[in-house]
Amino acid sequence: MSENEQRLLELLKMRSFQRGLFRLASGGTSDYYIDGKMTTVYSEGAYLIGEVLYEWTKDLDIDAIGGLEVGAVPLTTAAVISYQRCGRPMEGFWVREKVKGHGTQKQVEGRLRKGDRVVIVDDVFTKGESALKAVEAVRELECEVILVLALVDRLAGAEKLLQQNGIENYRAVFTIRDFGVGIDVRGTTDTTTR
Amino acid sequence: MYVAQLIPLLVEGTFVPGSVTTIAALCDGWFRDEASLVSFVFRSVFHDLIARDWDDEQGVPTPVFDSFRGRDSPASECRPNGSPRGLDRGSARPRARLPRLYLIRIVCRP
Numbered sequence: 001m002s003e004n005e006q007r008l009l010e011l012l013k014m015r016s017f018q019r020g021l022f023r024l025a026s027g028g029t030s031d032y033y034i035d036g037k038m039t040t041v042y043s044e045g046a047y048l049i050g051e052v053l054y055e056w057t058k059d060l061d062i063d064a065i066g067g068l069e070v071g072a073v074p075l076t077t078a079a080v081i082s083y084q085r086c087g088r089p090m091e092g093f094w095v096r097e098k099v100k101g102h103g104t105q106k107q108v109e110g111r112l113r114k115g116d117r118v119v120i121v122d123d124v125f126t127k128g129e130s131a132l133k134a135v136e137a138v139r140e141l142e143c144e145v146i147l148v149l150a151l152v153d154r155l156a157g158a159e160k161l162l163q164q165n166g167i168e169n170y171r172a173v174f175t176i177r178d179f180g181v182g183i184d185v186r187g188t189t190d191t192t193t194r
Numbered sequence: 195m196y197v198a199q200l201i202p203l204l205v206e207g208t209f210v211p212g213s214v215t216t217i218a219a220l221c222d223g224w225f226r227d228e229a230s231l232v233s234f235v236f237r238s239v240f241h242d243l244i245a246r247d248w249d250d251e252q253g254v255p256t257p258v259f260d261s262f263r264g265r266d267s268p269a270s271e272c273r274p275n276g277s278p279r280g281l282d283r284g285s286a287r288p289r290a291r292l293p294r295l296y297l298i299r300i301v302c303r304p
Contacts, residue, residue, distance in 0.1 A: 021256035025212030025249075033252050126251035154252070 002055065008039075008048040009178055012152065015039045017179055024156075025126070032181060034152055036123030040074040049151065050078030052173055053121060054086060062146050063116040066093035066108075068134040071123045075151065079121065091116070095137040107137050114142040125150040125172065128158030132165055147171065152179075196224035200236075211259060214240050214248045 001009070015038040022030045039045035053075065057065065065083075066076045076092040083090035093110025112118070120134045128148075135145050146169065148162055153172035162170045199220055203213050221237035243262075248254050 022253045023211055023256045023259040024253035025210065025251050027210035027212070029256065030253060033255075124252065129251060 002052075004048050004051045004055070005173065008045065008052055009174055011039050011042070011045050011048065012036075012174070013179060015042060015045065032179075034124045034154070034176075034179075036071060036151065037074070040071075040078070040123055040151075046074060046078045049075055050080075050082035050085075053079040053149070054082040056149060056171070056173065057119050057147065058086070058088075060119065060146055061117060062090075062119050064091035064093055064110065064112055064118045064143075065121060066095065066110060066112075066118065066134070066138075067121045068095045068130045068137075069097055071130065072121050072134065075121045075123060093118075093138075095134045097133070108141060112138060112141050112143055116141075116143045117146045118143050120145055120148045121151070123151045125153045125158040126156045128161040131158065132161060135162070135165065135167060149173070152176065196220050196228070196233075200224075209263060211248050211250075211254050214243045218244055 012034070016035045018033045018035060019031060020033060022033050024030055040049060053065070057079070065079045066072060073094050076094055080090045080092040091111050093108055093112050096107050096109065099105050099107045116138075118138055120131055120138070122131050122134070125131060131148050131150070135148065138145060145167060148167050148170045150158065150170075150172040151174065153159070153175045155176055159170050200217065202208060203217050203220075218237070218240035221233065221240050225233040225237045243249075246254075253259075
């Protein structure tokens with residue numbers, strides 16, 4: 001783990017990791033929640049996220065980075081700033097959850113063109129459904145998804161869902177195990193082990 | 195048609211935070227095809243939940259979920275056979291309030 005990743009993990013633990021009782025979308029229960037925005041819109045967090053995303057994607061032949069609103073918006077911004085700082089222009093985009101009923105009626109905001117090679121990012125992955133919405137939206141534009149990159153994966157099925165939908169290249173900077181949380185094999189209950 | 199699709203999603207034991215997007219979409223169709231005060235209220239309730247991030251993959255705080263399910267939701271008012279529950283489980287306290295009665299009447303006895 002790089003220095004930037006170590007510091008980013010510290011920030012996520014301090015600012016985003018919350019204990020409590022939560023009812024998961026599936027109906028299962030969890031004793032933690034990761035509020036990614038508490039880190040992604042904080043100055044040091046945003047800087048580190050940009051640097052880390054750059055490090056994880058700089059060797060790829062890509063045209064754009066983005067993901068589903070709202071979680072991916074600060075990540076995208078941070079990433080493209082880091083690209084610019086490193087002297088490499090990079091397009092950013094974000095996918096609307098719903099198309100506006102007025103205005104341009106675009107689902108994807110940003111300069112994506114047919115054939116572009118893109119990386120999809122998001123802050124916290126659970127089942128991966130949000131990332132999949134972004135994947136489907138850019139595929140509609142005939143773009144190619146080169147990588148789906150999670151900041152934190154709760155290990156609740158995202159990788160499997162993405163694989164089932166043709167995404168072979170999925171990676172996570174951190175998983176919930178980096179936070180000291182164990183995963184129940186049934187996938188319905190997460191248990192804190194630290 | 196919409197009511198028959200909504201009931202299985204709302205009965206206790208099947209209602210989960212992950213259903214709200216589906217329910218809201220059904221309510222959209224219900225209101226579009228059969229505009230009424232009740233379909234409007236249903237649509238508003240579930241779009242309000244989405245606005246409150248109930249569609250978050252990480253779920254919602256359990257006390258918030260339990261509160262909605264226990265006191266405010268049509269989910270607690272329906273049984274699979276479509277009849278209203280009427281009383282709290284384990285309690286003899288009547289649960290009749292006017293807004294809820296609207297929901298019961300339409301969902302359970304369309």
